[in-house]
Amino acid sequence: MNWSEHPRGVDERDAHDDRDRQDALDLAARAAGGRAELFAGDTGTLPFDARRALCQLLAGPSIDAQRHGALWPALLRHEEDVRRVLCELFLTLVIDREGGVAFTRQADTAELESPTLLRSAPLTFLESVLLLFLRQRLAEADTRGERAVVEDAQLIEAVSIYQRQLSTDRAGFDRRVLAAIAKLRDNQLLSRLRGSEDRYEVSPVLKLLFSAEEVQALSQAYRELREDVPAEPEPVAE
DSSP states (O other), X not given: XXXXXXXXXXXXXXXXXXXXXXXXXXXXXXXXXXXXXXXXXXXXXXXXXXXXXXXXXXXXXOEETTTBTTHHHHHHHXXXXXXXXXXXXXXXXXXXXXXXXXXXXXXXXXXXXXOOOSOOOOOOHHHHHHHHHHHHHHHHHHHHTOOOEEEHHHHHHHHHTTHHHHOSOHHHHHHHHHHHHHHHHHTTSEEEOTTOSSEEEEOTTHHHHSOHHHHHXXXXXXXXXXXXXXXXXXXXXX
């Protein structure tokens, strides 16, 4: 999955303007015999809205039906064409229609020496713990038919039980936790709710990143780690 540091959402006004623009381009395409030239020297075949969806997929991290009101239907309309272009780049398209999310993934080319376009970075321990917590919250919200919402305090509490294994410096540990949360926000796995500074909606794309088996394996590993924490010594009476 590809993460973008400065993603741009599409609000309702943008979506309305895009529909008007697309209508005009469709008329121009029909007048030109089926394809509209979007700029000088344009030899592309995708319509305007499909190209915008493709660009968002390549910029990353995903297309979300709720945050990208114009791009989501455009992607579904032109899914086959978008998939074809992505395949030219050794990428595959992952779509969860029920969850309303889509993203690109590096194609498994086996022993073929294909270039890698999507950047990846290893997760820190705290980031992986937070992702597991968010994945579990998504599963719980799904059973209620709701979108998952979390608060800063819940995220901090989810990782605080590991503080003794990782650091004796509480202030330094807190800074690392806040940095991990900020990274999840930057990668759009957490979207701050309008009018709130400490409440976030969890991106449903996490359901596609972690399978049920992976969640179970990680949960077991972290459970064992927590159980290995030595007990606090009893205070000695003077």
